[in-house]
Amino acid sequence: MKKWGNPARNLKHSATQRFSSQSFEAVGTVIESADPSFEPGQIVIAHGMGLGVDRDGGLACFVRADASWLVPLPSGLSPLEAATIGVAGFSAALAVDRLESMGVEPGFGPIAVTGATGGVGCQAVGMLARLGYEVVAVTSKPDSRGFFKTLGASEVIAPPGPSDRMLDKGMWAGAVDTVGSDVLAWLLRSARPEAIIASIGNAGGNRLPTSVIPFILRGITLTGINGNSPPTLRRRIWERLGTDLKMRRIASLARVIEPDEIDDVMVQMVAGRTQGRAVVAFCGA
Template identity: 45%
Template sequence: MNTFKAFRVHTIDSEAVCRFENLDLGDLDPGAVTIRVAFSAVNYKDAMAARGVGKNVRTDRPCVTGVDLSGIVISSQDPRFMKGDSVIATNYGLGNTHDGGYSEYARIPADWIVPLPTGLSLYEAMALGTSGLTAALAVDRLEQSGLSPDSGPIAVTGASGGVGCLAVDILAGRGYEVVAISGKPEQIDFLKSIGATRVMHREEFLSRKAPLVTNPEFAGAIDNVGGIMLDRLTAQLRPHGKVAISGMVQIELQSTVLPFVLRSIDILGINVSRQLAMPERLHLWKRLATDLKPRYLNMISRPIEFEKLDQVMDSFFNVSTVGRVVIEINDKAPNR
């Protein structure tokens, strides 16, 4: 095999330095399965690693970033996977403690790999990726806790982001009345086009400053922000309301126990990293290929060439990104 292109982060004088490099398989971390990567995606965690924000990548040596990938197995030392298999991998140590998806080839542990389910292409898998898995887990847990379309409207915060867009689409497709909450008024038409019944500007929503509990409006919510947004959500949930929390934009919570006690509110924590066991991953990916598959993936996602990867990273910090950015890693990637 000739050398191939990869996007690596180095830590030089305590600063993150990103660059494209030519590698061979021996430069990658070991793994039982070698994959020709077709597509990856950009998540906020990837942007943090690329810009050295937080502790999102190892510092002892260079790391290929990218927490998501889809592609074709070219060799395997594990009997669960054969040459030619279409596969997905998300999270675990990818792009953090183990070389990840921003590379034309990847070597990863077999225990991290999900067979591509029937009903999804390799591109669609990355239009979903970590964000889709997060949205699916939130919807799955909300429904397991008793929520249904008959329960009442569902609020989605951070609605123009990756998880938010996908959650709006999935919920609307299942018959829910979805109230999208976003700080981007220019995205009102877009959010309605993917299923939002109503769109509220973030500042309008936060202006409802009635303390403790106020008029009950929502049967449930998916919160991708945290902080004061979660405080305002819980105050406006109906009795026995449910809120799935996946966002940590604001990690400090300013609330009281009153909504949880007076209205019997349930809080559901959503985490799709290492804590999500493989049986549940398989269950969620199967649902994402069937009854939870978003109807408007092509509107929510946009592909970019591998060479333009570094250019999009800063958009995740100036909050200009809408939906999902899919990276075309290999030319003529299969199963588009």
């Protein structure tokens, strides 16, 4: 695959790097293919399906991948835009699509997005804002207000600390949570009746210190998002990412780096000193 990602049976490419020694995704050009669904010269996207976890990921000039992993680059996206979106933006789009399918519409009330400076969070903010939702970005980074205003957030707030309360004042018609633990518990107890909360990450921990009270007294729905989607859903979501879910100025979220910068950028990510996306360019892409 070529410089912006990780695709199909031998590709020259580049990749978006997230918290791993291997990239979870890649965008690139097919060099050769044993599957007639993909032709040399075609630009494709690869992510999930064990890529970068059970199998080598995108930190290489060439990647061999199963055809079932791949999605053709949508006509509405450039390779750099697709690599910037990556599995984080795909997961954010899944969450937005889920909220829509469960009946959450613009005008129903604020939608909270937690962990909002991360790859999933910032893209969820931008997608929801583009669709006309009132978006509240929840972040512990107080210097990021200007960043979120450019993405379309109507408000930026800090998450509260842990609490033993079972219910708070209802504020959210829906939410996209990337943090888990105490932050997800707070969203549940502060959601409005019949709200939908999409859980997509565990940056704050795996445990969920909550009770049944938000579910049985307010009818809250907690729905999980899994980025390893079947091919039909995967292609539909990527088509949306090139059309109605395409963030304005998506490429502006990307910092394009060279392979020898990866270690330093990863240290900054783990320390919480980054926002947006880092895209690794390989082989002169």
